[in-house]
Amino acid sequence: MSDPKITVATAWLDGCSGCHMSFLDMDERLVDLAQKLDIVYSPLVDTKVLPEQVDVGILEGSISSEGDLHHAKEFRKHCKLLISLGDCAITGNVPAMRNPFKLEAVLNRAYVETVDVQPQIPTVGVPALFRQVRPIHGVVEVDVFIPGCPPHADAIFYVLNELIEGRTPDPSKVTRFGA
Ligand code: SF4
Numbered sequence: 001m002s003d004p005k006i007t008v009a010t011a012w013l014d015g016c017s018g019c020h021m022s023f024l025d026m027d028e029r030l031v032d033l034a035q036k037l038d039i040v041y042s043p044l045v046d047t048k049v050l051p052e053q054v055d056v057g058i059l060e061g062s063i064s065s066e067g068d069l070h071h072a073k074e075f076r077k078h079c080k081l082l083i084s085l086g087d088c089a090i091t092g093n094v095p096a097m098r099n100p101f102k103l104e105a106v107l108n109r110a111y112v113e114t115v116d117v118q119p120q121i122p123t124v125g126v127p128a129l130f131r132q133v134r135p136i137h138g139v140v141e142v143d144v145f146i147p148g149c150p151p152h153a154d155a156i157f158y159v160l161n162e163l164i165e166g167r168t169p170d171p172s173k174v175t176r177f178g179a
Pocket of ligand 1: 014015016017018019060061085086087088089093094148149150151
């Protein structure tokens with residue numbers, strides 16, 4: 001009998017989805033991976049309920065809002081191993097560029113000063129922004145870091161393949177920040 005598949009959940013927090021596009025850039029290797037892992041929760045699949053127990057959680061993006069914090073805590077609670085995917089997840093990167101500015105100034109810039117039609121700061125239906133953007137390991141423990149903006153598909157494949165094979169991945173062998 002073949003080994004059971006590992007289960008994988010992914011989410012993007014305050015990110016541009018580019019890290020998830022890199023995941024898809026594994027191209028035909030995704031077919032091989034599909035024999036060995038199941039994506040049980042992700043923007044890439046229809047299932048939208050995080051299972052009680054997941055082997056590997058992958059988070060893209062930084063912690064910028066109450067919603068991001070909630071997601072990160074849920075992943076940490078339900079995933080045996082948690083991966084920070086990409087520079088935004090690991091350092092704050094692009095989302096953290098707002099950190100030197102007051103939150104009010106950031107919201108005004110985005111929703112009032114640069115908007116021609118019905119400028120207004122949204123207060124309903126969107127999670128409240130934190131004053132400072134934080135990396136994921138600033139709010140929950142992270143087990144594996146895959147840097148890059150976005151990380152190369154080869155690096156993502158390397159990490160997943162090592163985990164499938166029961167080895168501890170060392171992404172520093174195949175990655176660097178910003179590339
Ligand atoms: S690390 Fe780069 S590609 Fe990934 S979410 Fe951030 S800006 Fe986008």
